[in-house]
Amino acid sequence: MNHQVVVAGGGPVGLWLAAELRRCGITVAVIETRTERDTRSRALTVHPRTIETFASRGVQDPFVSEGIPLPGGHFGALDSRLDFRRLPSPFPYTLLLPQQRTEALLEQQALELGATVLRGHEVTGLSEGPDSVRVHIQAADGPFTMEAAYLVGCDGVRSTVRGAAGIDFPGTPSTVLGWLGDVVLDEPPAPGHGYFGPNGSLMAVPVPGGLHRLVGITPRDITSTWPGDLTLAELRENVITMTGTDFGMRDPVWLSRFGNATRLAAQYRNGRVFLAGDAAHQHFPAGGVGMNVGIQDAANLAWKLAATLNGWAPDTLLDTYHAERHPVGVSLTETSRAQVALMTAFTPEGLALRGLLGELITELPELNDRLAGQVSSLSVAYPPTAPDDRRPTGTRADDLALDDTSLFALLRADGYLLLDLTGSPDRPLHHLTGPGLRVHTSTPRLLPADWSGMRAALVRPDGHVAWASAESHDATLVNDLTAVLATTHQQRATGPTFTRSPRLSAYGKITAC
Template identity: 35%
Template sequence: MVRTSVLVVGAGPVGLLLAGELRLGGVDVIVVESRSEPSGESRGLGFTARATEIFHQRGLLRRFGDVELNRQGHFGGIPMDFGVLEGSHFGARGIPQYKVEEMLEAWAKELGASVRREHRLITLENRADDVLAVVDGPEGPFEISAQYLVGCDGGRSTVRRLAGFDFAGTEANREMYLADVLGRDIRPRFIGERVPEGMVMSARFEPGVDRIIVCPRGAPKRERTEPIKFEEVADAWQRLTGESLHGAETRWVSAFTDATRQATEYRRGRVLLAGDAAHIHLPAGGQGLSLGVMDATNLGWKLAATVQGWAPSDLLDSYHTEQHAVGARVLRNTQAQGMIYLSGNEVEPLRGVMAELVAIPEVGRHLSGMVSGLAIQHDVGSREHPLLGKRLPHVQLADGRSTADLLHPARGVLLVASGDFGNEANGWIDRVDFVRASPAARGDAGWPANVDALLVRPDGYIVWVAPSSLVLTDALRRWFGKSSLA
């Protein structure tokens, strides 16, 4: 019998990020993964602006090296400037998913997480006091007892099936293809190009490597018993573009669909879901991996606090409340983008109207905030101040640090520019860092001129603002449990 505080199933980006978050919270964690090696897949090629912020807030963004931040994006193929949001961009691009996995696995192991490859979950029993899992490893099956188990094992999640989660949504209407093609001179189609038979996209993301995506119109989902071959992708590419890629060398080939599903609950007793195990959707705007990143950082500190024993009774339940709503919004906007992007000429009037709407600054801001993840506003019990429930943006501080630097340890932060709040927070200094620092420039969107202090959760969301009628100690108890002085 192996015992651990948290068992994470799946060593993709979401499972590895969650493992690191749990270790920052002081919790022991085992990650089991059926594959013997990292996937090597490029799949996701970057992040939304919010996910980029999250990596920055953990000090991880620099581990990717030079990151290209891009303010140009689209909504359903309609070009959009994400720079309409102050200090914003569409996100980081040109980072293949296998590089994300490599970086996060190294980070999680540095923090003390145990990552066990060639270990496959066979059964689980969701009990009152623990989860009993049977895992098949290189030396045969064995049992793991964990206080909590989190399924981060993808769209075909074994955890979701074994624990009986309902995965509601819509079936796939079409099948699409992608491939990473080596050594060919392919005309760039960064946003994608609508052609009579569907849509095609191409972009170079590494020297000599082009990602192509082929979305044939009217191609029904196929029940495949073996992986798709590049010849089928090349046939579709030639049919839609007139260009031949036959015989090209490829690094990776895959098929995907527009199926849209979401678990009706993200927690059942001591079993939770995150990432694609909790939601699948059309990969429009790179939102899938980014949504999983937000799941992991929302869940990580809450689950660690629960294991450590200081979490308020309803803190862990707020993971479902908050992230299910965020996920539902992503599913809705990706479905809308698919209808606009992948339908035929019958929706041309809709595309025209949408293009006019996107050009209106307020509409552009709304859509940019939605797709980038920057407009997320959690329900934190009050909307008295417009910052409550929103993320703490990147703000340069007068002492040379930034707000992102303060969140590296994944602890709460009481950030005070003026006023005296330190004594009120004394009972939480084991969970909340007291920081007295002024922004280098007040009055911008990042730090309004009338804000004296902020209480920020470990995942970067603001839960108290001064001045306001809200009581600081009430907010501390709500999010960080009882005072150690009580």
């Protein structure tokens, strides 16, 4: 049984990747070691950019209806929370939604779209050839091999795929150990309760099933020595030391420790093997960004794999995955380290620093917006393709309000959107055609400042702007766009599965009237 893409790991990242590939007609198999979904939810938050990504495929409603909207997030557990309501998004909030439910919704999508999900199967190795990769899999009834054009490791920080592909995972070991407990509280604190002081830090969050999640760090947790598994007695002692009460703590469902080991894959691609999510980056879970950054990895990679396999993009497009997402991983690990410093600042000097930064976030809206944009991934921008490209090129496209629809409603996984903002179907842009390209002509009701004066924009399937122009001369506008498309689109002859076929010509089907 062969597929065009094999995905190792059936968590949120692997499942979103699989669903996106199926939206493009790519056959995909997800290999997951767990026989059933983990009832323990490591991630609890869905950030604005992730909701936007779901909205660009019209599948956001279940997440929005089930999740609890929170008006912001935190940076380093500072007392002054980030205000997401200022963000330029139709979803200016964080959704409180356990990973177990997020994963269930994503798996349902992937299956309905035709993905193969093999639970109780484990990827054990790989053998790469010039035109395919053979994925070695262990099942309950024995080993077998699956052949694919590409393999994507979404199999976590202990990624078998990463090791088998020979990709280094450099970084730093744990020096801080956080802890969490999902427990019943007979006398729960008020929503949003938190503590930070000389005795440590504590956050209490209600989770489904009548439970509360208690997450924290104490000064003695600033250590590289593993003290053993967390016990209910230790959790109770930590909470009482900080708050004077245990809130009637009982009946733990999950007790765990986690560290601040921070590592980043040296390469996100090696030949026909790619990494996404925790397989590519490990960090302290500050701000609940890990799953969300992983889903953005998948959003970036999926359309590129599909465009290459479907023949309308050159193979070199796949190299841009590392070029674009690795810097995001660098920023993620650096920001996480900075937050760890704030979350362990228990000395008088550290508490003073935290107080100062909290005041600045409250008093300086631009600082709030900068940090909120970073935590939410809304500020991620990729390098422009040409030195003279200016904003909004590379940035995430806002959900522009058009005269008959909105931008997110127009985006699709299987090709670029050419947005003709002249409002006239008689303009030359309206007559551009080609594989992996759709044209929509519309008059925007209101453009963000970055878009002021723009007459056309080319938006990628992942919602980032590939090109935008304010050129007033129609012939020049068409010529400029044709040159851009010649670098992003390339028609290939249809060949056997998993084999490379000779290219016909650079985007030869463009026509302009």
